[in-house]
Amino acid sequence: MDNTKFSLLSFTGKMKVLHLSWMAFFITFVVWFNFAPLLQMVKTTLGLSTEQIKTLLILNVALTIPARVVVGMLTDKYGPRLVYSTLLAVCSIPCFMFAFADSFIQAAIARFLLGFIGAGFVVGIRLVSEWFPHNELGTAEGIYGGWGNFGSAAAAFTLPTLALMFGGEEGWRYAVGLTGLMSLVFAVIFYKNVTDTPKGATYFKPSQVTAMEVTSKGDFFFLLIMKIPMYAALALLAWKLSPSGINMITDVMVNTVYVTLIALYAYEVSQVWKVNKKVFKEEVPEMHQYKFKQVAVLNVLYFATFGSELAVISMLPLFFSETFELTPVMAGMVASAYAFMNLMSRPGGGWISDRFGRKPTLLILTAGLAVGYFLMGQVGSDWPLWLAVATAMGCSFFVQAGEGAVFATVPLIKRRMTGQIAGMTGAYGNVGAVVYLTVLSFVSYQTFFLVIAGTAVIGFATLIFMEEPNGKIAEVNDDGSVTLIDVSH
Known part of the structure; x- marks a missing residue:
């Protein structure tokens, strides 16, 4: 642990690691979501049908589910520094492939492979947990997740402008290629400036990484x-x-x-x-035991929080333009308010967890999530637009603060398996997105929001079985001695 002062303006020690981590995550999200804002240009240049565009959007998230599990295991085994740098470098290749694509098949293969970069999130969760003590961990993980997540909003705002600056029908290719170059360059910066743990600390590895250990x-x-x-x-x-x-x-x-x-x-x-x-x-000796139900509860909660965020971000512009008859540009700007909340909400959820305990925070935020989506299900054309936007932003706060609170808890379960646990929980977020978007293809917008509210209620019920992390985690050193890691005040 690095016990120096927590100061966002500092760029040394643990704060340097935090800033480089969220920047790496930010870049993965820019690359992962560099397609949606340029969708119309890509459609025109490659002569794609609406069905083919929808297919590319599905393929973009398909590989992320297994990727998060695999990358979590690799992180536990080889350390975050090597894994994050490799991921950023390797995933620039399908990014360049997409920039040069001349047909639907080429674009489809590139978008499918780019789903792998969505696993970057898991790596930083383990890295940040190595550098920050338990009483700052929620805040640090929240900043990492929230500021990194903002990469999707940043892509939406900057890439269309970049494409226009390069000019012509092919402008989008340069914008996409630039994000790939950014990923490649940052891979080197990250590798040269980060270490897996503070000096003198041990990086605990699971004895096996082919599957999660249970006790x-x-x-x-x-x-x-x-x-x-x-x-x-x-x-x-x-x-x-x-x-x-x-x-x-x-x-x-x-x-x-x-x-x-x-x-x-x-x-x-x-x-x-x-x-x-x-x-x-x-x-298994009691000191080495952990309860898998802790992981299962966090999986269900991330299904409802991050799963609904991914699904809602992709349908919200359409919802606003159809409900309130807005122009596509206006609808996009109004809907972006939902993603903007990430900058404060996710760190906020982590900070509240640090101050008031993991379980009470999750209970309050999950209840707020259910109410928020229930209200979203009531929004109709008879509502004033400002009230609909305020409802979406209020709901968004609970969604993203809930994500922050989930990952304030993940690293406190079993240190050496943090990558694997984060990988599984993160994958459940993508499972949620797939399920919710499938539901959306069959039902009205209102029903869609009510379905998410229902899953939040289920999440709340499972939370009752979760136990507040307390005491210490025991980890065994290579020489057989035991290190105790604090997880509560």
């Missing part, structure tokens, strides 16, 4: 059950691309995806067994 028989089965929704979400995405959905891929291809997902799940079950079979033979 009881019940948790073994619980983990396998919690893995299923991630595979189900990928199957749902495949179904959306099938002849029954937008007819991009054939039935044979869809069935191949289904079979592959079943085979992957079976393989994952075998890995979970390999890593955890010892819990069926002997009891």
Whole structure:
């Protein structure tokens, strides 16, 4: 831990690591969301249909679900410095591919591969947790997440202007290419300026990274059950691309995806067994135990918070333009108020967690989330526009503060597995987005908001079973000695 003063204006020690981390995350979001603001230009240049554009938007988020789990494991094993730098460098390649795409197929492959950069978030969660003490952790993780998340809004504001500056129908290519270059350059800056831990601190690694460790028989089965929704979400995405959905891929291809997902799940079950079979033979010493239900609750809450944020950001401009008959530009500006809240709300949620406890904060914010979406479900053309915008911003505060509070808790469960836990919880956010956007394709806007409110109520009910992190986490050093890490006041 680095116990120097928490000062946002400082660029030394832990604050330097925090600033470089949110900048890395910011760049991943600019690259990940560099398509939506340039959508019309891309559509015209490549001669794409509306269905093909929708397909590209789906493909953009598909790979992020498994990527977050995989990147979480790699982070725990190889350390955040190497993993984040590699991710930024490698993902610049599909970014350049998209900039040079001449056909729908080329664009589709590039957007699918770019989903991997959405996993960058997980790396910084582990890095920040290594540098900040528990009583500042929520605030630091909130700043990391909130300011980094703002990359999507920054892309929306700057990329169309950049494309126009470069000029011509091909202007968008230069704007996209520039984001890839930014990612490549920052990979080097990050690698040269960051260390995994403060000087003299140990970076604890799990004994196995092929599957998450659990510490009881019940948790073994619980983990396998919690893995299923991630595979189900990928199957749902495949179904959306099938002849029954937008007819991009054939039935044979869809069935191949289904079979592959079943085979992957079976393989994952075998890995979970390999890593955890010892819990069926002997009891894990109490000091090394943790409760997997803590992870499961956070998964459900992130499904409702980040899942709804991703879904709502993509449909809100359309909702405002159709409900209040606004021009696309005006609707985009009004809807951006929702994303703008990230700058303060997410750090706010983390800060409140640091001050008033993890569980009470999550209970209050989840209740606010349910009420917020319930009110959004009441918005109609008879409402004054200012009131609809104020309702969206109020709802957005609870959504993003809730995300901040979730990730104020994640690093306090089991230090050496923070990457894996963050990966699973982060993946659940994307599962939520897939589920909510699928629901939206069948129901009205009002029903869509009420469905999210319903899942927030379910999240609130699961929260009752969560236990406030307290005391210390025990981690074993290479020489067999034990280090105790504070997780509560």
